[in-house]
Amino acid sequence: MTARLVLWDVDLTLIDARSIGVDWYRRVLAEVTGVAMRHVPDMAGKTELAITGEVLAAHDIDAAEDTVRAMFDALVSVVLADRDVLSLRGAAMPGAARALDALAEVPGVVQTLVTGNLPEVAFHKLDAFGLHRHVDFGIGGFGAESRHRHDLISTAVAKAGAKHGTEFPPESVVVVGDTPRDVAGALHHGAVAIGVASGRSDERSLREAGAHVVLPDLTDTEAVLTAVRG
Structure with a gap:
């Protein structure tokens, strides 16, 4: 071949x-911006860059480069902290x-x-x-x-x-x-x-x-x- x-x-x-991803974004948004999540976008097949942009826009937050980077960094930290939870819930x-x-x-x-x-x-x-x-x-x-x-x-x-x-x-x-x-x-x-x-x-x-x-x-x-x- x-x-x-x-x-x-x-x-x-x-x-x-599926049971964890939305929770991660909820925690990240609150940590980075102080805003509680009110709207969850359709995440299926989308990239993290697209999802983050949609989450910020839905909450009237400017998707500035430093904000997006902070969201990414927080997401990595949250996922790492939930490593054991992931293996149990996923x-x-x-x-x-x-x-x-x-x-x-x-x-x-x-x-x-x-x-x-x-x-x-x-x-x-x-x-x-x-x-x-x-x-x-x-x-x-x-x-x-x-x-x-x-x-x-x-x-x-x-x-x-x-x-x-x-x-x-x-x-x-x-x-x-x-x-x-x-x-x-x-x-x-x-x-x-x-x-x-x-x-x-x-x-x-x-x-x-x-x-x-x-x-x-x-x-x-x-x-x-x-x-x-x-």
Whole structure:
């Protein structure tokens, strides 16, 4: 098989932290601005930069660069403080560990992330469930880099190419995620889009978004391998 760059989404693809994420933002907003959260934006498939901007705007707070940076720093601190809570209240998605392990055994496969999370937050989330071992966090696309999901894919591909001394053409890049935004980002780059209906989006909506392959979840390891191999 030719080299494959596999770009994993995190939330509701590899882990489920739905019960905690809004609470983190509520605490961060109060800590940084002193304002109590009144409005929670739709976070699915969005980047941290976009979510933070929407949270601030919804509370009539200017999204100045230093305020956004303070929000990011506070978020990292809150997630680290909740490391043990995360492992109790959250969960690894079914089949995620086996899928990561199996792909790590396939020659030529490089695994990293394209996620709306900050890199530190993504690490803590995966580390809490032992899912970090096969993921190269140094070459991913993360949520502080752009408001737009498709930019993160381009960033990750460039980082991976620089590290491995080779180009990863679009057809060798595989994006795995649970939302139509993940699919749209993959298609924008010309990458292979694997939709996983383990989040709020069902199989039909992922197909309609243009996913090349749609899986109900990650429990069928052979189906994941087949989808990645193309």
